[in-house]
Amino acid sequence: MAAKYKSYSIGNIHNIPGINVLEDSMIEDIKLVAEIYPFKTNNYVLENLIDWDNFVNDPIFRLNFPAREMLTNEDFEQLRLGRERMSVDEYQQLINDIRVGLNPHPAGQSSFNIPFDNGVKLEGIQHKYKTTVLFFPSHNQTCHAYCTFCFRWPQFVSGLNMKIQAKETEPLINYLKANKCITDVLITGGDPMVMNSRILESYIDTLLEVDSIETIRIGTKSLSFWPHKFVDEEDADKLLAVLKKVVDAGKHLAIMAHFNHGVELSSSLVATAILNLKKIGAEIRTQGPLLKSINNSSNVWADMWKKQVQLGCVPYYMFLPRDTGAQHYFAETLPNALKIYREAIQQVSGLARTARGPVMSVVTGKVEVLDIKNDVYYLRYLQHRSPEETYKIFLGKSKVEAPTWFSDLEYINEEDAHLFI
Ligand code: SF4
Structure with missing residues (x-):
């Protein structure tokens, strides 16, 4: 028999088989976070990839269901209060403002x-x-x-x-x-x-x-x-x-x-x-x-x-x-x-x-971290808008205590400055 696709979103989240293992407050959090980020799942993911007996630690549950921590406390609280107190238009504006603040189109x-x-x-x-x-x-x-x-x-x-x-x-x-x-x-x-x-x-x-x-x-x-x-x-x-x-x-x-x-x-x-x-x-x-x-x-x-x-x-x-x-x-x-x-x-x-x-993947290309020694980052572009810049090793250092992204790094040698734009 041909497989039949069944889709679930916030509108029918309560119909998801197995959703009852979540506490009501968790479902409410998902609904609120999904005001900002999209949510959609299907019968194959739900039935084959998620371990509902341990959904809290399940990687595919986390991959597919929005979490409270995906928003800052401030944004989450604003949304929660906004949903209760704002007009429809004001609330939509708040949603749009939060989304715009999340850098919707990265890497230029x-x-x-x-x-x-x-x-x-x-x-x-x-x-x-x-x-x-x-x-x-x-x-x-x-x-x-x-x-x-x-x-x-x-x-x-x-x-x-x-x-x-x-x-x-x-x-x-x-x-x-x-x-x-x-x-x-x-x-x-x-x-x-x-x-x-x-x-x-x-x-x-x-x-x-x-x-x-x-x-x-x-x-x-x-x-x-x-x-x-x-x-x-x-x-x-x-x-x-x-x-x-x-x-x-x-x-x-x-x-x-x-x-x-x-x-x-x-x-x-x-x-x-x-x-x-x-x-x-x-x-x-x-x-x-x-x-x-x-x-x-x-x-x-x-x-x-x-x-x-x-x-x-x-x-x-x-x-x-x-x-x-x-x-x-x-x-x-x-x-x-x-x-x-x-x-x-x-x-x-x-x-x-x-x-x-x-x-x-950054504005200029795809940067690979090759090594980190004595706080020096050894980097290279696997891809660059200018092909002649690819595969050259260049050096960077961190501007912050716990760097997570290229913008947290800066050049060491002046000649590499253009690679950090
Ligand atoms: S990572 Fe791919 S499958 Fe997942 S939401 Fe984005 S585009 Fe869709």
């Missing part, structure tokens, strides 16, 4: 990455690195469930009017044809794997018209949140056939799969989904952020990378949570993050040492 996404064509801003497209363009189709600015730490949280909330999305493909295609140095298109969002095969096909067919495109990447967490997509959903066979068109056209199909914990890889359904993607010629690379209270343990990462390699995936990035939303709640200090990465990578075979980390 809305100011530096959006390309122009003859002076016209190309909506729903980002071009940061020379060879790669990100494309945000309007059809997939949602996900099968939402992650509490997601740096794309403004994509899923109303009221901010800050969504990055493209309603048409023509500007993208024109831009790609005019910029032949672009070889890779990453379809992202949201999760492109919420699209049905018919809609996805229209995007894939259009992209395949551009000869200079060599790789189509698809950023997705569906292998974790809804693996039925590639196995036994009604549309699964057709969807796989659409994806296979990329390979049949002689292009590379890269599934950029998002995983945060080994438990997400534990079901036979995920293994089958991965196998089905590999059968059509897709390469699956895995990535995800290091998060306090979810996966801040070297053993968790080592086990996850080992399992990924066993299933035929290629570990790619250990990111650090970006400077948006509840970063204060999820971020490890840079020294801790490096220690966790090292102790994880030391446990795995060479095949899993393709995982790079800890890495920060």
